[in-house]
Amino acid sequence: MKTNLYNLYLFRAIEAYPYELEKAAEALNYALAYDPENVTALCLMAKLQSEQLGDYETAKAFYEKAIASNMDMPDIYPDYSRLLVNNGDYDEAQKLIYFALTIKGIDKAAIQLNQGYLFEALNEFEKAEEALEDSKMFALNNDFVYFIDEVIKRVSKKRKTQNNKNRVKETQEPAKAETSKTNWFQTRLNNLL
Numbered sequence: 001m002k003t004n005l006y007n008l009y010l011f012r013a014i015e016a017y018p019y020e021l022e023k024a025a026e027a028l029n030y031a032l033a034y035d036p037e038n039v040t041a042l043c044l045m046a047k048l049q050s051e052q053l054g055d056y057e058t059a060k061a062f063y064e065k066a067i068a069s070n071m072d073m074p075d076i077y078p079d080y081s082r083l084l085v086n087n088g089d090y091d092e093a094q095k096l097i098y099f100a101l102t103i104k105g106i107d108k109a110a111i112q113l114n115q116g117y118l119f120e121a122l123n124e125f126e127k128a129e130e131a132l133e134d135s136k137m138f139a140l141n142n143d144f145v146y147f148i149d150e151v152i153k154r155v156s157k158k159r160k161t162q163n164n165k166n167r168v169k170e171t172q173e174p175a176k177a178e179t180s181k182t183n184w185f186q187t188r189l190n191n192l193l
Contacts, residue, residue, distance in 0.1 A: 010028075090121065
């Protein structure tokens with residue numbers, strides 16, 4: 001009977017999230033009271049904490065507890081790696097992404113998407129574009145491919161902007177060097193006169 005009641009609360013939480021947050025939170029609390037190590041309930045609670053409440057540290061704790069309960073559950077890793085990237089935990093996110101790619105049944109398209117997000121956050125736009133192209137290769141539906149194409153367009157614009165800024169800096173540096181040489185020479189001439 002305990003398992004059936006637990007599943008009932010878990011199903012209520014899944015059905016209510018994200019439209020009826022109060023019902024989802026209440027059902028999740030009951031579900032976690034029955035089984036505090038259930039990965040599905042922990043992941044949904046982590047999503048609620050991060051996406052709705054903005055409490056990244058609490059969400060991170062729920063994801064860590066879910067991984068401790070069952071490391072082979074593929075549903076944990078796409079959301080958790082995205083949370084780490086959004087939270088600025090880049091080294092931790094990279095390690096998690098590498099590990100996630102070894103999990104059987106993992107959504108490789110979503111993991112590669114998060115790899116692209118990570119490179120984008122680090123301003124490594126060429127690597128981001130490569131990871132996003134890899135994500136398209138693993139995609140299994142047209143909507144996801146369209147979404148990835150839009151992300152690639154955004155990253156390409158950022159890369160072009162970064163290249164333009166680098167080019168402007170390069171052209172300004174020689175001009176400054178010539179100006180400083182000229183100023184030094186003028187100052188030296190003025191001192192001699």
